[in-house]
Amino acid sequence: MKPCLLALCLALPACAAPTLMPLPAKTTPGTGRLAVTQSFRVALSGPSDEPRVHASALRLVSRLAAQTGMPFNPALEPDATKATLVIAWSSDGLPVQALGEDESYHLTVDSNQARIQAPNALGALRGMETFLQLVEVDAQGFAISGVTIDDAPRFPWRGLMLDCSRHFMPLDVVLRNLDGMSALKLNVFHWHLSDDQGFRVESKHFPRLQQMGSDGLYYTQDQIRHVVAYARERGIRVIPEFDMPGHSLSWLVGYPELATSSGPFEIGRHWGGFAALMNPASEDTYRFLDSFLSEMAGLFPDEYFHIGGDEVNDKEWRTNPAIQSFIQTHALDGSRGLQAYFNKRIQVILAKYGKHMEGWDEILNPDLPRNIVIQSWRGQKSLAQASRLGFQGILSSGYYLDLMQTAARHYQVDPLTGDTADLTDAEKARILGGEAAMWTEYVSPETVDSRIWPRLAAIAERLWSPANVTDVADIYRRLAVMSDRLEAFGLQHNGNYAEMLRRVAGPAPVAPLRVLADATEPGKGYLRDSHHYLQQTPLNRLVDAERPESGEARHFAGLVDKIAAKPDPADIAEARHMLEAWKANDEAVQPVFAASFLASENAALSHELAAVSSTGLEALHAIETHRVRPKSWIESNQNELEKMRKGRAEIIVPIIPAVEQLVTASGERPGAKENERPAKKKRKKS
Amino acid sequence: MKPCLLALCLALPACAAPTLMPLPAKTTPGTGRLAVTQSFRVALSGPSDEPRVHASALRLVSRLAAQTGMPFNPALEPDATKATLVIAWSSDGLPVQALGEDESYHLTVDSNQARIQAPNALGALRGMETFLQLVEVDAQGFAISGVTIDDAPRFPWRGLMLDCSRHFMPLDVVLRNLDGMSALKLNVFHWHLSDDQGFRVESKHFPRLQQMGSDGLYYTQDQIRHVVAYARERGIRVIPEFDMPGHSLSWLVGYPELATSSGPFEIGRHWGGFAALMNPASEDTYRFLDSFLSEMAGLFPDEYFHIGGDEVNDKEWRTNPAIQSFIQTHALDGSRGLQAYFNKRIQVILAKYGKHMEGWDEILNPDLPRNIVIQSWRGQKSLAQASRLGFQGILSSGYYLDLMQTAARHYQVDPLTGDTADLTDAEKARILGGEAAMWTEYVSPETVDSRIWPRLAAIAERLWSPANVTDVADIYRRLAVMSDRLEAFGLQHNGNYAEMLRRVAGPAPVAPLRVLADATEPGKGYLRDSHHYLQQTPLNRLVDAERPESGEARHFAGLVDKIAAKPDPADIAEARHMLEAWKANDEAVQPVFAASFLASENAALSHELAAVSSTGLEALHAIETHRVRPKSWIESNQNELEKMRKGRAEIIVPIIPAVEQLVTASGERPGAKENERPAKKKRKKS
Secondary structure, X not given: OOHHHHHHHHHOHHHOOOOOOOXXXXXXXXXXXXXXXXXXXXXXXXXXXXXXXXXXXXXXHHHHHHHHOOOOOOOOOOOHHHOOEEEEEEEOOOOOOOOOOOOOEEEEEXXXXXXXXXXXXXXXXXXXXXXXXXXXEOOOOEEEEEEEEEEOOOOOEEEEEEEOOOOOOOHHHHHHHHHHHHHOOOOEEXXXXXXXXXXXXXXXXXXXXXXXXXXXXXXXXXHHHHHHHHHHHOOOEEEEEEOOOXXXXXXXXXXXXXXXXXXXXXXXXXXXXXXXXXXXXXXXHHHHHHHHHHHHHHHOOOOEEEOOOOOOOOHHHHOOHHHHHHHHHOOOOHHHHHHHHHHHHHHHHHHHOOOEEEEEHHHOOOOOOOXXXXXXXXXXXXXXXXXXXXXXEEEOOOOEHHHOOOHHHHHOOOOOOHHHHHOOHHHHHOEEEEEEEEOOOOOOOOOHHHHHOOHHHHHHHHHHOOOOOOOHHHHHHHHHXXXXXXXXXXXXXXXXXXXXXXXXXXXXXXXXXXXXXXXXXXXXXXXXXHOOOEOOOOOOOHHHHOOOOOHHHHHHHHHHHHHHHOOOHHHHHHHHHHHHHHHHHHHHOHHHHHHOHHHHOOHHHHHHHHHHHHHHHHHHHHHHOOOOXXXXXXXXHHXXXXXXXXXXXXXXXXOHHHHHHHHHHOOOOOOOOOOOOOHHHHHHHO | OOHHHHHHHHHOHHXXXXXXXXXXXXXXXXXXXXXXXXXXXXXXXXXXXXXXXXXXXXXXXXXXXXXXXXOOXXXXXXXXXXXXXXXXXXXXXXXXXXXXXXXXXXXEEOOOOXXXXXXXXXXXXXXXXXXXXXXXXXXXXXXXXXXXXXXXXXXXXXXXXXXXXXOXXXXXXXXXXXXXXXXXOOOEEEEEEEEOOEEOEOOOOOOHHHHHHOOOOOEOHHXXXXXXXXXXXXXXXXXXXXOOOOOOHHHHHHOHHHEOOOOOXXXXXXXXXXXXXXXXXXXXXXXXXXXXXXXXXXXXXXXXXXXXXXXXXXXXXXXXXXXXXXXXXXXXXXXXXXXXXXXXXXXXXXXXXXXXXXXXXXXXXXXXXXXXXXXXXXXXXXXXXXXXXXXXXXXOOOOXXXXXXXXXXXXXXXXXXXHHHHOOHHHXXXXXXXXXXXXXXXXXXXXXXXXXXXXXXXXXXXHHOOOOOOOHHHHHHHHHHHHHHHHHOXXXXXXXXXXXXXXXXXXXXXXXXXXXXXXXXXXXXXXXXXXXXEOOOOOOOXXXXXXXXXXXXXXXXXXXXXXXXXXXXXXXXXXXXXHHHHHHHHHHOHHHHHHOHHHHOOHHHHHHHHHHHHHHHHHHHHHHOOOOOOHHHHHHHHHHHHHHOOOEOOEEOOOHHHHHHHHHHOOOOOOOOOOOOOXXXXXXXX
């Protein structure tokens, strides 16, 4: 036994401190320890038997049972003085959860009882999630340390957009991700339900929408009502998006009369834009959309309704004489003016059905009423512009989960930095929050969880917690804990990773493939758009199995940072061990490439990981032995490393920047000479 | 790259050969390779659109999509000449699947097409499971090697008994285990639905059964119909068991008038027998049971109906004057005769509702009709006895999954060995097969999958495959593959192991706890009965998380066998490496014991694993250096090892027998002397 290690662990409160995410606005340590035993009971204290609170409290009991492995009495305790947890709320809240509805709560734990006190039923739900995160194992049992938490979200709009058009996501995928969202206190599920590649909702007014536009993959109205109710019970608003007038090819398959050009049309099978647009010059289009939107307004109770409006390629309009004549007749400002005209007509229809309109940056137009919401994929500048004009806005730029960026990068994006930082307080108040966007060109039901989780938790914290909560190292520590919790909660990001790697390995042993996969990452940004993907292209390759972010590469980069600052032998030994393992793996993984067609394309990647590791080992050796590598060596290696940055088979080697750092550090430093002796010995000589 | 290793892998057909389980009766390698690409389509060819075959074929397409990660056209192909797989069957089979219904199929694969041909719809289902197991990854793609399979089960009754009374198993647990059963071609789900600790079925005739006897944990009649239909679609019969006249305490809570003694009664909360028995001397009992069984006979369509009948403690009958007088009046042979009288009455009622009676060994009585089935927990001797009397029987002794025996041990149990081996052919034909028994005193919904899987697959093979399929090493190789497949298929034995270990570790790092858990096993047999468990006792300890069988311990034992036969340096090095890791882990795991109350009870176990490993290292060193340990050292170490066999905190150290083998091997051998020189040098001298 290493007593020092043990003592360290016991001494550090981090070992047993609860892992909260998102971090509450204010946490004050208290005294005492509330034991969570099999006699755990919950009591409710509110103005009525509010169904969300009641159902969430019952779920809290069963979730705590799952978390602890202890069966509890599932019934609520009528006597609050006897309960372990009392949930109290002052108002039941609105029948349809609304933007800005109070989500705050106050949570106290002492050695006798835990108590959630919220002005609103929604806050009670948020407090319950925090409560579950507070329960920890210690040397005596399950328990919560005494604490007082005062919490409320920084932004009222904290969402996830899920594209269910390009790849249909079955109901269970939607439901388990709603569970994950609620655990992170997210409150908007933005459901991208139509696009060129599929129309995913059953319409009774226009049944050919789903019959001809969905390949049979759509949500029935019963399923939609179930999702809306499921989300409400978890404090989540559901906002549907029906993209128009562009991104609308799937509508036109069944209803070609909506189109600017003449049909027939087929469902879009490749990615990127399609030319087909709805016809904004035809009154029939508005009659159709009025009827359709009246039906959908009844199905989706939220007061906001998303009409997309993005990426209109106006070629069809520019070349269509009837459209051009319509533009002239109505004195519109070309295609841009025509889209604005269309949007205004739609806005009037939506307003008739009690809805505020929401759309992407492109819908921004001074003539629209100020109660619409602009969702910005363009960034803070566009958002600041909208806000100055008096529009509300949410940020999605920087939160695109499909671009495979790191959690740290998403975490550092703030709706109120950059151009929005200079806004007045009133203008800032119109920046409502943000939404992560999960576009699914390269995402299947099997891979979607790993693209969303755990990175979405970092975005959720950015949107809930105070602006000054920015510790990147701490977010990674907590993300690791949350990741396991989410998996236990039903998400499948970890399980599917293991299963997909086994499939890629085929009959060969999976272990060396996993070494490669753990150390590498899918390429970033729009890399895959350059290839020829179709909707039916299998997403079963290593790039699909891999996690967006390599924890090992991040750990290695951390070691290199420390080594560059101060070459500690233990850090050097650990970095060397990692590099040696990666280098050696290239040989070990060859049988996998030989045995499986799914793996063989990754031979070049493995070779490059080994080459990069080899370079890293040479640089590390120089640093360790206080030798200085010549400039020519530095430059030629940096060139080689740069060339390898683009990756292979859509996968990159993320340790390259850290190895470049090592290479640079092994070069000339002020006062150092090539082949200098180890520093200590030198000092002795002088 | 190690070319020798690679060449070995490529040369061995085992690397890419399909892993079939249960092994078919006859497999003949063919020629050619059938590519499984995205154009994969299935055609059906049978006398009608048989719903089971149709639904199973659609599931086959979606399961193959999940297996390969390739989206397929989900629709069936109407033109058989264009299909990749043709499923042909001659007869649709019975409306209620019956004992002995033909399950055979013939499966051919060549480079053009795969074809399943079955006399019966059931055989088509079995063939589809084999087909899915044949699809492999190779260097070119997904494919099946040309093959011809002629397959039929050895026994017509291949079941799993699941006790849902002692711990209620939610519907999703039942359904996912039916999925697993169908993948292994099992055909009987024996649903243990009532016992002292809970009555789990909704009765409309007698609603207090579930209202007062289940804690609210029961299956509604709709759920039961769903399970029966779900099972039928997978070729599985559902046989309910309502245990009577003993093991019936939960009935008596709501209906004390059924009892021999007077109530009130409460649901049984501890394990082992309860005194309460139904009253076989009262006509009211039979009126109640007639009405109850008429209701249940309608709910469960199978022609067999299980009445339990086991473990009647007759104390209440012996001391009850009314019962004794009834025995005298009817000239019965004491309590035994009284139970036989009761069984005969029940049998008559069941026959009226079209059911054959099934029960445990205790119902055996020459006066009963010969169409009943005896389920034997007592073993082959009892089974042989029943068969000689003309009764049908199935074996469960040796297949008790709750006893935590190894897969090998279950695999070696055969219904037709021992006393049954001497039966005539006609008598043998009455041995219908067997059933694994999953009693749930110490099993929760969280742990049940790991207690059933993958060991049940070994029993399934014993009951399906020819008697001469007995290669234990091969079954372990295939079980490892099946285990991953089952997890991908929805079973949770692997995922829950990881999650439970994390819970036990609490805030401490889980890795050293996993080293301990991977090397140890839950104690065997009825070990836990000696402790004070109640129905609500949490099953969240290390003993609950651990797998029934340690793969590492088995691997180590294999190494020791090889070393004992011929001390190869590579084997010695590997065994030493394992022992050193286990020995060192005792220090590494201490922070876990300090941090988590769930782990701390395992400190002694870890210490013993280290002590056993230490002894193993000393013995190994002696063997390696050709030194002979003195007899006193051997004896004292063997004594110490024997003492540690009983385990700690209900967990055993399964490497002890192998270490004892090492200790013995390090002692005197013929011609060897204490402290003899290494053998090679000695030989040189002579």
